[in-house]
Amino acid sequence: MDLLTIVQILDSTLRLATPLLLACLAGLFSERAGIFDIGLEGKMLAAAFFSAAVAYTSGSVWLGLLAGIAASLALSALHGLASITFRGNQLISGVAINFLAAGMTVLIAQDWFSQGGRTPSLFGGGRFEPITLPFADALANVPVLGPIYSELLSGHSILVYVALATVPLTWWILFRTRFGLRLRAVGEAPEAVDTAGVSVVGLRYAAVGICGILCGIAGSYLATGLQAGFVKDMTAGRGYIALAALIFAKWRPWYALGACLLFGLLQAVALRYQNIDLGAFEIPVQFMDALPYILTVVILAGFVGKAIPPRAGGEPYVKER
């Protein structure tokens, strides 16, 4: 395996990890505030559809992104209403959102575009185009560092860089700001936040809102960056993989980056190699395709270390006494 192949696989890893990373950080905000969100999948799917639909109709990918975020935020608001205001079961609300998104996107797509539940292919201004970083071409011929810079780091759409920048930003918000302190506190001990005179409901809605925005970006990237248009169920369980990555990362931003890159790598390898020949036997492509999901199950089953979720996670806050 030469350097170029490795660089290409890693390049693909980065692109595939981007929606996972955004969704994972979205879940991180929500769950750190004590709202479990199994509806990442549905929010991404809704965002993917609406971003593609609006980008196609208007010809502007930026309008598409806004529409994607708005769609995701609307579902977030629904989740917030169910689980914060009405103190419902967060898992059930999340599952409902997933079903809603899965059905609704295809239905509307068929109604609007009559192409069998998909949007027409996006082109030109309807897609996020790769950005070439400065000097990428000039440095391309430098040994080792050249390809890494020009192939691996350069040439991604803006949203990939946004996702990467969100990691340190999330860390900084959580651990260096007042908002972050309160957000973490509300996921651990909402009664402490409440008695300190800070609104539990307000904080949780803020967290769910941030989650909606990030999911919106993740979904939009799927339809307008990674691929060119919306197809039925295009999230393909990425929301659940992001949840697994979140647990794997023990709800920490930098670990989340690592976990998502790992899942991205698995997907990239499966995509590049049809069958992996190990001499003695051959690993079939189906196994490679299934690997991220197998890993998800393994992680969710708790085989990878002990992950302690935020203490008040999943519990609606009811004032005692």
Next chain:
Amino acid sequence: MAQELDTGRQATAAPAIELKGISKAFGPVQANKDISIRVMPGTIHGIIGENGAGKSTLMSILYGFYKADAGEVFINGRKTEIPDSQAAIAAGIGMVFQHFKLVQNFTVLENVILGAEDGRLLRPSLAKARGVLKQLAEEYELNVDPDALIQDLSVGHQQRVEILKALYRQADILILDEPTGVLTPAEADHLFRILDNLRREGKTIILITHKLREIMDITDTVSVMRRGEMTATVKTEGTSPEELAELMVGRKVLLRVEKKAGNPGEKVLEVEGLTVTDEAGVVRLKGIDLHVRAGEILGIAGVSGNGQSQLLQVLGGICAATGMVRVNGASIDLSGKYSDGQSRRARGIGHVPEDRQQEGLIMDFAAWENIAFGYHNDPRFGAGIFMSHAEMMADTEGKMSRFDVRPPNPRLAAKNFSGGNQQKIVVAREIERNPDLLLIGQPTRGVDIGAIEFIHEQIVRLRDEGKAILLVSVELDEIMSLSDRVAVMFDGQIMGERLPHETDERELGLLMAGIQGEPDKPVIEAVDEMMARKQAEEEAAHNG
């Protein structure tokens, strides 16, 4: 949040807190009825009352958790609306809840600044808080490591963090709800020293408690609540525990347990080298040796969490152990097939568990079902898969009337009885089976004074009938007044045995903190040192 203190406050002598005609109802239940109270600045004001008397509701209104249906609140002479906790904090009120409101995996500093940060970024707030905490520590003996995580702190230290939180928010009025329930006597003494210092600095303190001794020791004035009403407010100097108890219950109450000298007989329970290791690998009981004779009450004193619960669970058949336990001379199975509650009962062991709501009762089930439980295979209650409803009903009615359970309705769900009546149901079930050995844990936790008296009488009566009783309680007063012999547990071991009339609370308190003999240091330092050592050992055990 920097709020101006009213400097002319002391001179004008307006009450720090004045409540006028506060009423609050929850549905049909009138929790507070037309309550008026004045608390002068720089004093400690006690509020006592039985469970459900409305103390906590009143304080929750003052802290903005509830909105009163009627009435007015005056802080330092000014009428103040307190719609939420934020307003209470702004008015200079700080509250230390019975169950601490701390974020377990945050540091002390983070907990202190939470909700009282100075800006959007944390760093300046943390630096400022560090300085303030240092100053407060020196001023009031409130020493806590600012960088320690809450989950690593002892309960006493966690409580100090709660007090620091209030003081950091410049609270002038501090409300403490049952602050000593979870503390060792030495820790409680330290708390009272802190409160005394605070009073000297002009802070106003409201102390909610059901412990009459604490009221007598530290307060300046006392208010008594009964059934949602304020029945009296008196100067502490001019009253007595007996008078306060009578005001609380509404009739004369025997505070001391009347009991004749015991007449111990044969050893009913013998325990040798009892050892329990829990799932986490922590050794909870480290080779316990003890015995209880017929006609004797052995009291186990200790701060909760030192193995008393495990001792009761092993003897009651709930958890497995190694070692030797003999009942009436015959050994019992500690970890095998016959190590369960059913076999224990067959051997004449009755068990009133420490946590009646978790282990003693099924809260959603009716009284008659709860009374049959554990004894449901009794032939009297039916045969095979058929049970005799009438028989169980009659049995329950009988027990309820003999134990004065109110309301005497066998069909009422356990959760709808008051704490005291729930306990009476459990005690009735276990005592009336006429056990040779009664295990009884925290018999009066959360039980009102009237019921305490009754339950104590029943325990003593059982002893006088020649039964052996193993009593576990964190209430030292209860242990001292009921027991014929006292054993003190610390860290899974018996630290020593004493006769109640030959010892005092100070000596038992030291044993409870794991100190044998007289320390050559002030007690509090010795205890702190001991706690630190114990914690270090635990950490070493965890890491190892």
